[in-house]
Amino acid sequence: MRKRALVSLLAAAAATTGTVALPAAAAAPAITAAAPTLDELRTELRAAQKAAFKAEDAYEAALAEFKKADAEAVTAEALAAEARQKADKLGESASSVAYEKAVQDAAVALKAAESAKGTADELEKAAKAAETKAKDAADAVVAGEREKAEAHEAIPAAEKAVTDAEAELKTANDELAKAKAALADAVTDEEKAKAQAAVEAAEGVATSAASAFERAGEALRTAERRFEEAAKKLPGLKGEAADAADAATAARGLATAAQGKADDAEKASDAAAELVAKLEGSADNAAYLAAKKEAAKLAAEATEARGKANKLKDEADKLKKAWDEAEARVKKAQSALDAALFPVKITGIEVYDGAVRYPARNTPLPITVYTAGEADKAVVKCGGIEINGEVTVSGVWEAGFYLEPGDPGQGRCSVKVTNTHGISATKDFSYDFRNAARFGSFNASPEPVRKGRTITVSGTVQATNANGTAYGHLNGARVTVYFKAKGTASWVNKGTATTKGGGAFALGVTARKDGTWKAVYAGTSAYSAANSSTDYVDVR
Missing domain, CATH: 2.60.40 (Immunoglobulin-like)
Structure with a gap:
């Protein structure tokens, strides 16, 4: 433009x-708040002005308090700086320099002593832990040797039990053989019955003896296995005990050395502190220390004064903000009153x-x-x-x-x-200023149509000429076809078509459900948008 x-x-x-007149504003709600009267506006302005005057007075008073406190803080800071300079000058003497160096050295020595003590404590703790571990390892060796000895002592008794059981088994087998022989030699029934009873008794004794022999053998094997396991484990326990003993010896050596260093560091710290006390008592240093103490006192007072001044400044800033808000209220009230006294409004616009x-x-x-x-x-x-x-x-x-x-x-x-x-x-x-567009015709056919067949949605799009006096065909317009199934409320995009000669368009769509069809032209920068009529098609 x-x-x-x-x-x-x-x-x-x-x-x-x-x-073309601008459309009228939407009608006001049936119930609206009544506009304030001139008296109400004047009352609000006077109240706002009164509040602003009060806020201004409060701010000015707070500002004066801040300025006073700020001046006191500046004075206190100057006094503190002067006292610090005096102390610094006294501190330039040889004795003061020696004193300050002694103080620094004493601080370093104290820190070193504390560090050495901490290290010694940690190493002592580690040494005790190592010694405990070594003792536990030695106890494990003793227990292992005892277990081996006990296992070894159990073997002879087990071997004797095997021998005895074996002899008893041999005796039982011999008796069984004799009983069987007697049974073979028996002639009469009475002799056979008596011999058979003897055989059965001998077989029971032999079976018991065999079981006893087997148990004795298993007990011997268990004793031998226990001895072997104890003997196999003992070298490992001795190795671990030796390693633990060496580690405990090394840890104890480190702890002892660290304790010695800690004792030496403590002695050095005590000596440094004694030197500080000695130098502190000299006449030259007495004046320096007094000046230094005074400087510290004045510095603390200056810090306190500055803190007070900053706090008062914050309060003044808050009151300044309140004053600004009160002034804004005055301005708003004045504007409202001016608008009521000298109104201006737009009653209409024509293009x-x-x-x-x-x-x-x-x-x-x-x-x-x-x-x-x-x-x-x-x-x-x-x-x-x-x-x-x-x-x-x-x-x-x-x-x-x-x-x-x-x-x-x-x-x-x-x-x-x-x-x-x-x-x-x-x-x-x-x-x-766009030319008006419209649908000259619109149709969806055939009606009715069988399900699965094609529905052809067609029509024409028209638009006014340059001076808006008549409608003509609009070629090249992009038209979107929509479908709304029966019983639903949503329109679904089914495709687009472009108008050709005579402003005509056509789009084929497969028939699926009963429903309503329509076409929409979205418009361009030169032509307005347009909607077609609707057409219902029954699908059978």
Whole structure:
């Protein structure tokens, strides 16, 4: 857009027909808060002014307190600096330098002694732990040797038990053989019965003897296995005990050495402290220490004074903020009263859209603003460009722009009017120079249609000519086809088609459900949007 002389705009507007008025504002709710009266506005202004005066007085008082405290802090800081300089000067003497060095050395020695003691304590703790571990390892060796000896002692008894069981088994087997022989030699039934009983008795004894022999053998094998395991484990236990003993000896050596260093460090620290005490008692250092103490005292007082001043400053800043808020309230109350006494408002806006817009020519955009009250200035803003309106008659302002080729055919603008008292009113409006588009026809067929067959959605799109006097075919328009199934509320996009000769379009869609069809043209910067009628198709 670019600015254009008003006279030319008004001349162009005069050659056109009709105007488009800004749509009226939405109706106000049935119940609205009543506007304050002039007396109420004056009362609010007086209350705001009174509160502002009170806030100003409180701020000024707090500011005075801060300035006083700040001056006292500055004085205290100066005294502290002077005392520090005096102490520093006294500290330049040889004895004072020696004293300060002794103090520093004593601090270093004390820190070293504390560190050495800490190290010695840690190593003593580690040595005790190592000694405990060595003792436990030695005890394990003793227990292992005892277990080996006990196992070894159990073997002879087990061997004897095996021998005895074996002899008893041999005796039982011999008796069994004799019983069997007697049974073989028996002739009479009585002899056979007696011999059979003897055989059975001998077999029971032999079986018992065999079981005893087996148990004795197992006991011997267990004793031998226990001895072997104890003998196998004992060298490992002795090795671990030796390693633990060596580690305990080494740890004890480190702990003893560290304790010696700690004792030496403690002696050095005591000696350094004695030197500090000795130098501190000299006459030269007495004056230096007194000056240093005084300087520290004054520094603490200066810090306290500065803290007090900073606190008072924070309080003053808070009161300044409260004063600013009170002043803002005064300004708001004054503005409200001025608006009531000297009102200004925009009662209407007209955009003359009758001018013909050709693609390669500029199109004038004349605007008329109607105001109530004593408006002193009217500014129209469109697309980032501002232009001052000119009053033609009281309450009527004229302004305008040119739409150049390529500019959008529609847009939003705003108007701001202001009176001599600084009271203003603002209102937005829009313009639309696009050619009107519409659907000349629309149909979905066949009706009814069998499920799975093709439904053809077709129609034509039309648009007004450049001067808006007649509709013609709109070719190349992109149309979107929508479907809403029976019993649902949502429209589903089924595809797009582009108008060709005669503004006609057609789209084939497979029939699935009963429902309603429609087409939508979204519009462009040159043509407005349009919706077709709807068409219901029964699918069988």
